[in-house]
Structures are given as C-alpha cells and as structure tokens.
C-alpha cells in the first residue's frame with residue numbers, strides 16, 4: 001500500500017513509557033512514565049518530518065492509572081480532530097498497560113471511519129534501545145496509508161485490532177498478541193501490508209454512546225471484575241453490589257467456568273438486577289458457546305475489555 005502524506009495527522013499525547021525517562025540508560029524498569037512531551041517524541045524521529053503533523057498534549061499519565069475521566073476527554077478530543085476536514089487520521093501515544101481497554105473503548109464510542117492509531121512502548125525514551133521511535137513512525141505510516149480505517153494498535157511492526165489486541169508480557173519489547181485472529185496488518189520498512197479487513201464498529205451505537213458518555217463520569221455505571229479461583233467463596237460479590245456495582249464480569253476458569261460458590265453469589269446479584277457476564281482468565285480463546293442456563297458469556301472479550309463493554313451497554317440502557 002502506498003504512503004500518502006497529503007492530509008494532517010494529529011498526534012495526541014497521553015503519557016506512558018513511550019514518553020518515560022530513567023536516570024540511567026540501562027534501566028528499563030526503574031523509570032517514570034509520561035515525562036517527555038509529545039512534541040519531543042515527534043522531534044526525536046527525523047523521518048516524521050516527511051508528514052504534516054500536529055502534536056497535542058492531552059495528558060501525561062502512566063496508563064496503569066487510566067481513568068474514565070481521561071477516556072471521556074480523549075474520546076472527545078479524537079472525535080473533534082476526526083471531524084476536521086484537513087485531518088486524515090489521529091495517532092494516540094499511550095502506555096502499554098491499559099492500551100487494549102482504551103482501544104476497545106474508542107472503537108465502540110467512535111466507530112471511526114478515519115484511522116485512529118494507538119501506539120506505545122515497552123522501553124522508556126531514555127533506554128539504550130527504545131522501541132517508541134519506531135512504533136511512532138510505524139503508527140504514523142499506518143495513519144498516512146490510504147485505505148486504513150478504524151481503531152488500530154501499532155506495536156512492534158504489527159497492526160492489531162481492538163477486539164484482539166492484548167498485552168501478554170510484562171517486560172519483553174514484543175509484548176502484544178492478537179489472540180488467534182492474528183494481526184490486521186504488518187508495517188514493514190515504511191509499507192503497510194494488509195492481512196484482513198479493518199475493524200468496524202456499529203455507528204448507531206457509537207452515536208448513542210457519545211451522547212450517553214457526556215454525563216459526569218461519577219454517573220457512569222460501575223462495573224467490576226471478580227475472579228474465579230481455588231478457594232473462592234464469592235464473598236466479594238455482595239460487597240461489590242453494596243458498593244454500587246451495576247455490572248459484574250466474572251473472570252472464570254477455562255471456558256468461563258465458575259467456582260460453585262462464586263456462581264451462587266453471582267446468581268443472587270443477577271436476581272437483584274446486576275448484569276453478570278462470564279469471561280475467561282485464559283490468555284486466549286475467550287468463552288465459546290452459551291450452554292442452556294449458564295450465565296451470559298462475554299464471548300471473545302477479555303475480562304478487562306468485557307468490563308468496558310458491559311459498562312457501555314449499561315450506559316445505553318440508562
């Protein structure tokens with residue numbers, strides 16, 4: 001696919017390790033995320049000068065601390081930039097920890113037809129071999145390539161879709177996988193090699209969600225995750241309901257199976273009007289099938305993404 005740099009690409013900075021620095025170049029773990037501004041990240045990659053870019057600093061957070069308030073602000077900023085005729089795409093620099101949750105959130109609330117490309121890094125900008133500059137260049141390459149569309153995550157030369165992207169390693173540079181579906185595309189030497197269809201979200205639901213998410217985040221429905229494990233007694237469930245949970249995602253074993261004690265507690269919560277979904281704590285495969293009488297399945301969504309999805313669905317019901 002040829003590259004096209006005719007329109008503007010807006011780069012929104014939110015922080016993360018890609019903007020992180022450590023006191024020593026050899027230190028890949030004892031760093032502070034979100035130290036360099038997005039304009040500095042762009043300036044560090046000379047090849048980006050070939051593109052018409054605008055850099056806008058939206059936040060400076062370690063994405064482990066991502067908040068619903070920042071999601072609200074980010075979705076509004078991305079929508080505002082995408083609405084500009086002179087903007088062909090938006091790139092978001094982000095932390096790796098919650099990148100997949102932000103990707104799912106933006107996918108669902110924007111249903112973007114222009115590219116919205118999230119990128120991140122596992123090594124801080126001060127590292128001996130930072131991965132951020134290449135990832136940022138690749139993200140801009142994807143954003144500038146005609147035909148690309150929707151929310152895409154660009155990491156280590158792979159373009160991963162919002163449904164499939166998942167951080168699977170806490171340290172390795174190549175830390176992301178796309179479950180069994182595999183990447184949507186590859187970025188190799190400045191060229192995008194498409195492998196399958198670009199992600200598409202429901203535009204009608206996105207429009208309704210954009211309205212629903214205007215309300216203060218304190219009014220967004222609370223959805224929590226509870227894990228099924230050996231020795232589980234389900235006691236967290238009534239505690240979460242008492243805290244105001246309107247939805248619970250049960251991170252089940254295997255194919256979304258639940259400890260009997262947890263299931264009893266979840267069914268009590270469900271009878272009280274709490275929405276309950278079953279996901280899987282396995283690293284791939286999701287939950288397959290919906291046996292008669294079983295609690296509703298979150299399908300292919302990981303527990304973290306299922307939490308976001310259930311929150312959005314509850315927003316639409318409110």
Ligand code: ASP
Pocket residue numbers: 015016017018033061062063064094095096097098120121122123
């Ligand atoms: N804790 C960092 C973050 O998510 C990790 C990273 O970006 O790699 O912001």
